[in-house]
Amino acid sequence: MNLFAQQLINxxxxxxxxxxxxxxxxxxxxxxxxxxxxxxxVFTLGGLSALWLAQHAGWSIWIAFPAAxxxxxxxxxxxxxxxxxxxxxxxxxxxxxLISSIAMAIVFEALSLGLFGARAVRFPAGTVKVHIxxxxxxxxxxxxxxxxxxxVVLLMVALxxxxxxxxxxxxxxxxxxxxxxxxxxxxxxxxxxxFTFFISSALGGAAGILYGLYFDSxxxxxxxxxxxxxxxxxxxGGMGSIPGAILGGLAFGLSEVLTVAISGTSNLRDAVxxxxxxxxxxxxxxxxxxxxxxxxx
Amino acid sequence: MExxxxxxxxxxxxxxxxxxxxxxxxxxxxxxxxxMLSLGNAAFAALGAYTAGILTVHYHLPFxxxxxxxxxxxxxxxxxxxxxxxxxxxxxxxxxxxxxxxxVRIAAxxxxxxxxxxxxxxxxxxxxxxxxxxxxxxxxxxxAVLRRSQLGWGLLSIxxxxxxxxxxxxxxxxxKLLAFVIGAMxxxxxxxxxxxxxxxxxxxxxxxxxxxxxxxxxxxxGTRAWYGPVMGAxxxxxxxxxxxxIGVAAGPIRMGVNGLILLLVILxxxxxxxxxxxxxRAVTATPEAxxxxx
Amino acid sequence: xxxxxxxxxxxxxxxxxxxxxxxxxxxxxxxxxxxPNGAGKTTLINILSGLYRPSGGRVYYxxxxxxxxxxxxxxxLGVARTFQNIRxxxxxxxxxxxxxxxxxxxxxxxxxQLLRLPAAGKEDRxxxxxxxxxLGRVGLDGKAAWLAKNLSYGERRRLEIARALAANPTLVLLxxxxxxxxxxxxxxxADLVRALAAGGMTILLIEHNMAxxxxxxxxxxxxxxxxxxxxxxxxxxxxxREVIEAYLGREKSHA
Numbered sequence: 001m002n003l004f005a006q007q008l009i010n011x012x013x014x015x016x017x018x019x020x021x022x023x024x025x026x027x028x029x030x031x032x033x034x035x036x037x038x039x040x041x042v043f044t045l046g047g048l049s050a051l052w053l054a055q056h057a058g059w060s061i062w063i064a065f066p067a068a069x070x071x072x073x074x075x076x077x078x079x080x081x082x083x084x085x086x087x088x089x090x091x092x093x094x095x096x097x098l099i100s101s102i103a104m105a106i107v108f109e110a111l112s113l114g115l116f117g118a119r120a121v122r123f124p125a126g127t128v129k130v131h132i133x134x135x136x137x138x139x140x141x142x143x144x145x146x147x148x149x150x151x152v153v154l155l156m157v158a159l160x161x162x163x164x165x166x167x168x169x170x171x172x173x174x175x176x177x178x179x180x181x182x183x184x185x186x187x188x189x190x191x192x193x194x195f196t197f198f199i200s201s202a203l204g205g206a207a208g209i210l211y212g213l214y215f216d217s218x219x220x221x222x223x224x225x226x227x228x229x230x231x232x233x234x235x236x237g238g239m240g241s242i243p244g245a246i247l248g249g250l251a252f253g254l255s256e257v258l259t260v261a262i263s264g265t266s267n268l269r270d271a272v273x274x275x276x277x278x279x280x281x282x283x284x285x286x287x288x289x290x291x292x293x294x295x296x297x
Numbered sequence: 298m299e300x301x302x303x304x305x306x307x308x309x310x311x312x313x314x315x316x317x318x319x320x321x322x323x324x325x326x327x328x329x330x331x332x333m334l335s336l337g338n339a340a341f342a343a344l345g346a347y348t349a350g351i352l353t354v355h356y357h358l359p360f361x362x363x364x365x366x367x368x369x370x371x372x373x374x375x376x377x378x379x380x381x382x383x384x385x386x387x388x389x390x391x392x393x394x395x396x397x398x399x400x401v402r403i404a405a406x407x408x409x410x411x412x413x414x415x416x417x418x419x420x421x422x423x424x425x426x427x428x429x430x431x432x433x434x435x436x437x438x439x440x441a442v443l444r445r446s447q448l449g450w451g452l453l454s455i456x457x458x459x460x461x462x463x464x465x466x467x468x469x470x471x472x473k474l475l476a477f478v479i480g481a482m483x484x485x486x487x488x489x490x491x492x493x494x495x496x497x498x499x500x501x502x503x504x505x506x507x508x509x510x511x512x513x514x515x516x517x518x519g520t521r522a523w524y525g526p527v528m529g530a531x532x533x534x535x536x537x538x539x540x541x542x543i544g545v546a547a548g549p550i551r552m553g554v555n556g557l558i559l560l561l562v563i564l565x566x567x568x569x570x571x572x573x574x575x576x577x578r579a580v581t582a583t584p585e586a587x588x589x590x591x
Numbered sequence: 592x593x594x595x596x597x598x599x600x601x602x603x604x605x606x607x608x609x610x611x612x613x614x615x616x617x618x619x620x621x622x623x624x625x626x627p628n629g630a631g632k633t634t635l636i637n638i639l640s641g642l643y644r645p646s647g648g649r650v651y652y653x654x655x656x657x658x659x660x661x662x663x664x665x666x667x668l669g670v671a672r673t674f675q676n677i678r679x680x681x682x683x684x685x686x687x688x689x690x691x692x693x694x695x696x697x698x699x700x701x702x703x704q705l706l707r708l709p710a711a712g713k714e715d716r717x718x719x720x721x722x723x724x725x726l727g728r729v730g731l732d733g734k735a736a737w738l739a740k741n742l743s744y745g746e747r748r749r750l751e752i753a754r755a756l757a758a759n760p761t762l763v764l765l766x767x768x769x770x771x772x773x774x775x776x777x778x779x780x781a782d783l784v785r786a787l788a789a790g791g792m793t794i795l796l797i798e799h800n801m802a803x804x805x806x807x808x809x810x811x812x813x814x815x816x817x818x819x820x821x822x823x824x825x826x827x828x829x830x831x832r833e834v835i836e837a838y839l840g841r842e843k844s845h846a
Contacts, residue, residue, distance in 0.1 A: 035388055037509075086564055091681075094387060095334065099516045100563045102509060106556030114549030228399065228505055235392050267414070271403040278396040281389060282381050439705065445715065447699035454691045457680035464640050466666035466695040466758065 002138045007257040013145045015253020016152040022233040022245040024203035030240030031176045031196045034097040040223030041108035046072035046205020047212040048116045072205020076197035112220040120219035232277045315534045316429035322514035322526035324483035331476045332456030336508040337394030338484040340401040341371040343503035345485025346492040350420045360423045367489025368482045375481030379474045405500040416499030424493040440523040517562045519569025528570045593618040599648035608634045609817045621794045623808035630814040632797045640672045641665040671760035673751040681740035689722040692757035729753045745772040765796040
């Protein structure tokens with residue numbers, strides 16, 4: 001029973017990182033109806049550059065974190081300018097955008113290989129001071145886990161407030177709803193799309209840093225393991241839905257650890273998640289919280 | 298002749314892989330012809346590879362029937378999968394087929410008969426370069442002729458506008474399912490040939506990234522003619538070797554150049570490499586264009 | 592009767608688009624379907640071609656029930672249509688658009704083509720010649736090699752008609768066939784429609800251009816707010832009190 005409780009806690013923490021990653025993913029899909037397959041590469045670069053700032057520039061993680069997040073956001077702007085904006089008015093932009101984002105993912109992955117090397121690395125010891133709290137016999141929670149959830153919650157509240165209250169946030173929602181109407185209302189659609197990429201990639205980079213801190217291991221291929229999970233999560237939650245992405249992330253994290261806890265082997269870890277994903281696509285293609293109109297996309 | 302033998306001795310495995318990747322790319326091309334974005338063809342290839350491999354390793358079946366089974370079983374799987382998922386469109390179909398691919402991969406890791414994570418070993422090494430290219434030639438001819446058949450016209454119409462196609466009497470769902478099954482069988486054939494080329498197949502051989510590669514071959518080569526995916530597969534499979542030949546060292550730089558080339562093609566050759574051969578049809582009337590068919 | 596629309600109703604959520612619509616269309620008729628915007632005309636055409644399943648009522652064409660069939664099955668019974676918002680195959684040429692539309696009259700079996708049997712080649716040539724002739728009927732024979740997306744608006748409408756005619760239908764549903772056309776272009780379409788009807792084809796058409804409808808149609812059904820006001824010959828429609836009110840009411844609201 002204690003093992004079970006411990007797994008539940010772990011599932012929630014890793015699930016919140018999945019959720020953060022997926023929010024960035026789903027934000028771009030909601031606005032553009034295009035999958036950005038370079039999101040995982042931005043995630044990797046975000047994590048690795050925070051590590052570099054902490055280790056080689058000697059910055060505190062509390063400065064390195066926002067700096068690397070900003071850097072990831074700038075990568076998003078680059079991504080949009082190079083891989084998406086030039087294709088926007090092509091009739092097959094769904095296909096070609098997918099491919100150009102894969103191309104950029106390869107370039108980014110090459111970049112992280114070249115800059116940071118191929119080996120798995122970890123944050124220097126003591127980057128974050130870890131307290132361990134005993135919640136019960138053999139059930140523990142660490143201050144690192146708590147900080148991760150706090151950061152995720154903070155970012156989500158900030159994002160929600162931004163989208164609901166601010167002018168730019170409202171403009172993003174208007175473009176997602178109906179691009180042509182937004183254009184007629186005098187919204188700078190191109191600028192808003194670029195800005196959406198900035199936010200999306202910044203969130204992806206932040207997720208990469210938290211992921212690296214949590215697992216205490218980063219490498220140029222860390223994005224590969226999360227790429228598929230991110231896709232699964234945004235389908236689960238409903239394409240384009242932000243609360244759905246968070247909920248889907250938590251559900252995915254939980255299903256992973258519970259499958260391992262119940263089956264006793266890590267081989268089946270992803271099987272349950274993908275079967276659930278498959279069932280959701282067939283029964284409710286708009287996802288748990290998605291809107292029905294997305295179905296025809 | 299001697300040069301040829303020498304050339305094959307050096308580049309044999311590359312030549313084999315070009316042929317197999319081209320065959321896989323063609324398998325996806327049939328599905329794309331109807332506008333269906335499937336990421337399931339790598340999984341169908343895995344099904345074909347495992348089916349044929351298991352039949353020869355565990356049941357000592359001769360090569361030809363094993364290969365045939367390796368094409369037929371994925372076809373049946375495509376019927377079972379296609380009946381529910383082909384109602385989905387666009388990225389949703391892509392995601393559903395991707396989930397199927399993951400389930401196949403995880404099954405291969407966990408089953409005993411597939412050899413688990415280490416893979417199926419001891420597969421007889423029977424596949425020859427001429428078999429691969431014979432299969433490729435037949436598949437290419439099939440795809441080329443398919444375009445002019447009743448099914449081919451129907452598939453192109455579905456890609457252009459599904460509703461209008463239905464009102465012309467085209468049975469949308471049946472045609473989509475047929476295309477999906479044909480694609481799965483071609484992919485299975487490629488997988489079965491691959492299994493007998495190496496002694497070993499593993500669950501990693503046909504994962505998500507291979508599925509994406511097949512899509513890349515098609516988009517880079519161009520989807521509108523049979524030679525598009527073949528060109529795309531040939532270029533991208535040979536690219537690392539070509540880059541090595543012109544002195545680009547392995548590692549990050551070669552990888553980056555790889556990505557940049559992909560990006561340049563997609564940005565500046567919207568109809569793929571095939572449009573270099575067959576000029577894109579004129580924007581307005583040109584009498585010469587009437588003879589062309591993409 | 593040829594086409595029989597029997598108490599058809601359609602609602603989308605709470606919106607009643609059609610309520611108990613009934614009328615009949617005689618063989619060889621040019622039957623107009625008119626009414627103000629939002630009267631339910633296109634909804635009805637979508638039901639007749641199987642894109643919507645009606646909430647209630649029945650449709651028969653030559654004694655066969657259409658209301659439970661899927662679009663391709665209805666097309667199989669000889670019913671063809673055009674679309675108000677033009678749904679050509681944009682990256683095919685004009686000729687290819689018509690060739691794709693020959694699905695119901697073509698065999699084009701795969702095996703003889705794979706084996707390059709002479710019969711397959713002959714069928715291809717015959718179908719192409721027929722497709723060119725169909726393009727000729729709408730005056731587009733000179734543009735066979737043009738991509739559909741590069742045509743002018745009126746030409747696209749004419750290509751849609753050619754595509755509808757490609758498989759020898761017996762009933763053609765035309766949704767605003769001359770919208771946006773210049774007058775002489777519209778007159779050519781009117782001539783074509785008359786010739787088709789004279790050849791025994793039945794035409795049901797939606798059109799906003801009243802002069803065009805009055806001059807061309809043999810019978811007219813007027814819809815307003817999803818209900819049939821009346822069905823009759825053009826001269827009866829012209830003097831029908833409710834029809835005048837429906838249209839004048841609309842004129843007033845425009846003023």
